[in-house]
Amino acid sequence: MPNTTDTEVACTLTWTGGDDWFADGKPKDETLTIPAGKTVERTYRIGPSRQGTPPPVLNIRYEITAEGRTKHIPRKLPLRIVASLTARRVKGITIDGKLDDWSDVPAHLTNTRERVKYKPDAWSGPEDCSMTTRIGYDDKNLYLAVDVTDNVVVGSEGGSQWERDGVMIFWDPRPPNQRGARFTAPCKMVRIWAPDVTIGLQEGTIQGCRMVSRRHKGGYTVELAIPFSAIGKDFKPTVGGKPPISLEVVIYDRDKTATETTMSCMVLSSGTDRAYRTTVGYAAVTFR
Numbered sequence: 001m002p003n004t005t006d007t008e009v010a011c012t013l014t015w016t017g018g019d020d021w022f023a024d025g026k027p028k029d030e031t032l033t034i035p036a037g038k039t040v041e042r043t044y045r046i047g048p049s050r051q052g053t054p055p056p057v058l059n060i061r062y063e064i065t066a067e068g069r070t071k072h073i074p075r076k077l078p079l080r081i082v083a084s085l086t087a088r089r090v091k092g093i094t095i096d097g098k099l100d101d102w103s104d105v106p107a108h109l110t111n112t113r114e115r116v117k118y119k120p121d122a123w124s125g126p127e128d129c130s131m132t133t134r135i136g137y138d139d140k141n142l143y144l145a146v147d148v149t150d151n152v153v154v155g156s157e158g159g160s161q162w163e164r165d166g167v168m169i170f171w172d173p174r175p176p177n178q179r180g181a182r183f184t185a186p187c188k189m190v191r192i193w194a195p196d197v198t199i200g201l202q203e204g205t206i207q208g209c210r211m212v213s214r215r216h217k218g219g220y221t222v223e224l225a226i227p228f229s230a231i232g233k234d235f236k237p238t239v240g241g242k243p244p245i246s247l248e249v250v251i252y253d254r255d256k257t258a259t260e261t262t263m264s265c266m267v268l269s270s271g272t273d274r275a276y277r278t279t280v281g282y283a284a285v286t287f288r
């Protein structure tokens with residue numbers, strides 16, 4: 001915390017919520033004095049937590065006295081968290097919208113209101129919209145299987161594409177030290193709209209990508225294979241290395257065909273539904 005003013009600043013630090021995130025228990029409340037022009041640092045040890053645990057918030061209350069007047073300035077800094085997924089080496093995946101060939105790959109479940117980042121009031125529970133995500137790879141492709149639970153699937157009867165249920169998958173292949181916050185080349189995305197029965201990938205999207213989406217009772221599945229060459233120039237998974245790819249899955253959920261019904265968005269990882277603008281908060285994928 002740098003004090004860029006020419007007067008001493010006092011501040012009180014209070015963490016609220018999310019006790020489970022701290023390896024050594026939640027930090028005690030603390031009041032600091034930061035001399036003019038100086039910086040004070042604090043380090044907090046935070047570990048992985050259970051899925052769906054809301055992140056803790058650091059509340060900072062600054063107190064500045066100048067010209068005989070004291071001002072209090074409150075700030076809230078929520079801890080930014082991302083989902084952590086493991087991509088497993090797979091054999092014999094058939095892109096057919098059936099997920100019986102994924103039984104060896106653990107599913108990452110997303111099913112809480114905290115993950116609904118657009119119109120959470122329109123979300124009525126896991127049967128309304130939730131998903132599992134699985135990621136695999138072999139020597140040539142990255143594979144994804146998304147199983148969407150949705151008790152009212154709106155397909156082509158909903159009208160134009162944006163009036164249907166659907167999934168968008170975004171990825172950022174840049175090494176962490178070259179990553180900016182903006183979604184821009186070489187980042188890419190594919191969109192898959194809820195099928196009537198079974199549909200393939202729409203034209204004009206990612207070259208070489210194969211995809212099948214299939215309805216089932218209570219929802220639909222999306223299964224796709226993305227060639228490494230389409231993920232990014234020179235992309236190659238590094239087993240056990242730093243996450244060489246980060247990605248986001250966004251579910252767009254409508255429950256009626258009429259255009260006035262509310263659409264809500266559930267996200268795998270980010271604190272925002274705007275994965276098309278920012279890559280901050282994408283899930284970290286580690287290859288195993």
Ligand SMILES: [Ca+2]
Binds near residue numbers: 096097098
């Ligand atoms: Ca399959």
Ligand SMILES: [Ca+2]
Binds near residue numbers: 150154253254255
């Ligand atoms: Ca729906």
